Amino acid sequence: MTPAVQSARERSLLASELEDAWPVLSPEERLEGLRLLPHADAEDLLLSLPARDQADIILGMAPGERRSWMRLLPPDDAADVIQEAPDTEREALLALLDDPTRHEVGALLAYAEDDAGGLMNPRYARLRPEMSVDEAITYLRRQARERLETIYYVYVLDAEQRLLGVVSFRELFSAPPEKTVRDIMSKDVVTAPEEMDQEALSRLFAETDFLAIPVVDAERHVKGIVTVDDIVDVVQEEATEDIQKIGGMEALDAPYLDVGFWSMVRKRAGWLAILFVGEMLTATAMGYFEHEIARAVVLALFVPLIISSGGNSGSQASTLVVRSLALGELKLRDWWRVISREAFSGLVLGTILATIGLTRILVWQGLFGAYGEHYMLIALTVSVSLIGVVTWGTLAGSMLPMILRRLGFDPASASAPFVATLVDVSGLLIYFSVASVILRGTLL
């Protein structure tokens, strides 16, 4: 038992203390901590947790205890908890719900977790178009007393339950009482299809600034609503996945300290081994130039400098393009603008680095006479190679994510280290080719 739980036992435990200690507690300690809280606080804490933690807590309880906690959850959260539970427990958890909720949750479980359908809540506020504003408010007041999740937008449905329009609560409230709902509703409703992927859905929220968006099927039947508070989590989650892929690993799908050691190693070792095997081509490429290196060892000195410059410029370009694609700022049809822009950026960046490199070699030559009589040719080789390698790295880094997207892969997998490996190998070829042209007859 950690000191946090122990000392809390002596006084009465505060919900905020338990929340602070939460990430470092074991599942047993979490459950015990929750039991020490006043019941209402424990409920609030459970409701604020991610689905994975909720599932751990509920599965950690004796079967007899589980029911009231499962029934506390709104249907979309209950569906998430059931999806987090092992296969063998799912039926039992579903059976704990009351009949209408079980029906709703069952329908939600049919959707993939990261589709619009998997994020939506089936309980939304609805009205008929012919109601007066006053009738609508009275009717909603009754609906709210039941188990309605959100009433910020109210959807207007026809007799076949198809979506006719939307009215915000605020509009309903401020409308003259004798108008009908049809008079004040907006017919131009932004909707999401059931199978819309959560990344596209979060872009839709970012573009429209709505608090909720209804999910409809092909016949415009409203299946549920997705609210923006769920989207904040989605946006964080998607950004984390992209960042981890950019960092050259599989997405972890859970907080760093919650992932088991071996599962973490597995998610990292796979990519690392692939990159290592790719990087072996550098040994092959270097072997091809072994005689040149033996004749002019000075060439070897600049190998790390030159290939890392290509790698760094490539990871800049790929990171930029990956993120712009994810945010929808760039589309595939912009490829020509990206190529022309990046080719020119690469030339400018390469020239800047070449100038620094040239200065360094000339200064070192002046101070230490480090590079012998052909120092000017060496400086020229390094500078020309830097321009070539940086331009190529920038181009490869920006195009690879677009090519991957075009082929139907996730552009974030064109992670920076992947680009760096590609650029390392081709950078060596550029460097030694430039050297063999410039140094032929002198050093080589």
Place this chain on the structure above:
Amino acid sequence: MTPAVQSARERSLLASELEDAWPVLSPEERLEGLRLLPHADAEDLLLSLPARDQADIILGMAPGERRSWMRLLPPDDAADVIQEAPDTEREALLALLDDPTRHEVGALLAYAEDDAGGLMNPRYARLRPEMSVDEAITYLRRQARERLETIYYVYVLDAEQRLLGVVSFRELFSAPPEKTVRDIMSKDVVTAPEEMDQEALSRLFAETDFLAIPVVDAERHVKGIVTVDDIVDVVQEEATEDIQKIGGMEALDAPYLDVGFWSMVRKRAGWLAILFVGEMLTATAMGYFEHEIARAVVLALFVPLIISSGGNSGSQASTLVVRSLALGELKLRDWWRVISREAFSGLVLGTILATIGLTRILVWQGLFGAYGEHYMLIALTVSVSLIGVVTWGTLAGSMLPMILRRLGFDPASASAPFVATLVDVSGLLIYFSVASVILRGTLL
């Protein structure tokens, strides 16, 4: 004029067409497109734009036209637009607002753009504790008809305007009409201080799942509310900044295609030049081992392979830690858990790569006799170096972001390429030191 605007002129322009073409249009084309829309559609489109675009549009209009568009904006958006405008235009824009709004916007402009105070809206719904539920609903209905931004949560204030509690609209709606607001309000309100940074604020939203959080000063006076729809933008923006820093550049602060060519080059060249200068140490380190390379050229062949393995494992570790720190999953006090975990991960990952490397050298030796009589010693040098370099890369990559955070810098600046550069230089030292021990008396 692009074809999109031209063809739209012939028919009547649809708002959705203009929105699709938006990113590729020049400021003049955007303004022209907006003028071709029905007025209500143009208003909706303007309201949905980011502040930077809103400012461009409004400043692109003749001064006489600007007023009605500025007055369309809610006060928090108006403040953002004024902040985006050049210094010389700000007073003039502020003067276009009506008196009470100008007063509110002036107060908002005193806050930094990315603090809670800079994100909040000063128009929120408020009640007195002694009102009955029915009185409260009638009162809110009147407030809503005026210019209230959000009514999802209603804040209960005492006579000195200090926060007493909160009641959600839904609770108010479903409460028995004769109860007072004090009876049903919750006193345990989650609040944000005015100077809370937007990243911390977005974590607070993610943890609590509220739709709005009130911003209070030290005396618990409510200054305004921040709503979750603004937080979606903040979360995206912060993730983009972190991703760009991880990619080894300054954050762009604008979409890729909107950033001018030279300003983009500037944001990339700075870091690239710093990394290049750091990477020059590799040439110094290699120069220190020039005699060893001359005697055993085979050593040079594995230099790119070894340093890139350190760099890749380092960027995995730093990316993981940077993101976990940003999400609040890791705290600085967890440093010992991170070190011990990463040291062990690094050993395991290094051993995996060493095994692959060993196999590769033995197979190449068997097939081509590539490495001469001392191939076993070379294989051993490469394998031992890989274990050392990968373990060190993993440790450095995970610790550097925590050290930067401790020193008060942004851990995302410990970007993957920065770690890679650090690890490249130290990786060379590890490799050649291992070689001089293992190969002394044979190759060296």
